[in-house]
Amino acid sequence: MDLKLHQCFIAVDDHDKALTFYRDVLGLEVRNDVGFEGMRWVTVGSPLQPDVEIVLEPPAANPDASPADKEAMAQLLAKGMLRGVIFSTPDCDALFSRVEEYGADVVQEPMDQPYGVRDCAFRDPAGNLLRFMERPRD
Structure with missing residues (x-):
C-alpha cells in the first residue's frame, strides 16, 4: 500500500492562543481557518511538509458527542x-530557548535520551504535551 499521513488532530480550548503558539512561536503556517455550527477548526503545518497538517479542533468536536462527553x-x-505530537528539529536547544522565552509550560529541558535522540517537551496553551526531538548528526 502507498500510505502517507495527511492530518492529525489536537484539541484546543482557545484557538487564538493556539494560533499565537503554533504560528508565531513554532513558525507553522496557517492553511485553513473554518467556523461551522459555533465551532472553529484551524489547520496549521510546517512549510517543510506541505502534505502534513495539524488540525486544531475544539474538544469533543464530534456533533454526536453528548454534553457529558463534551464536559x-x-x-x-x-x-x-x-x-x-512529536516534532523533529535540527537544533533542540535553540528551539527550547525560543519556546521557553515565549513562556510555555516546560515539561522537560533538552536532554540526551538513551534511545539516541536529544529532546525536550512543553505543554501548549491548552495543556497538550508536545515533544521536540533532534536526531543525532551522522
Missing part, C-alpha cells in the same frame, strides 16, 4: 491528559 473531554484537556 469529560474539556476536563481531560484542562488536566493535560490528551496526547499531542
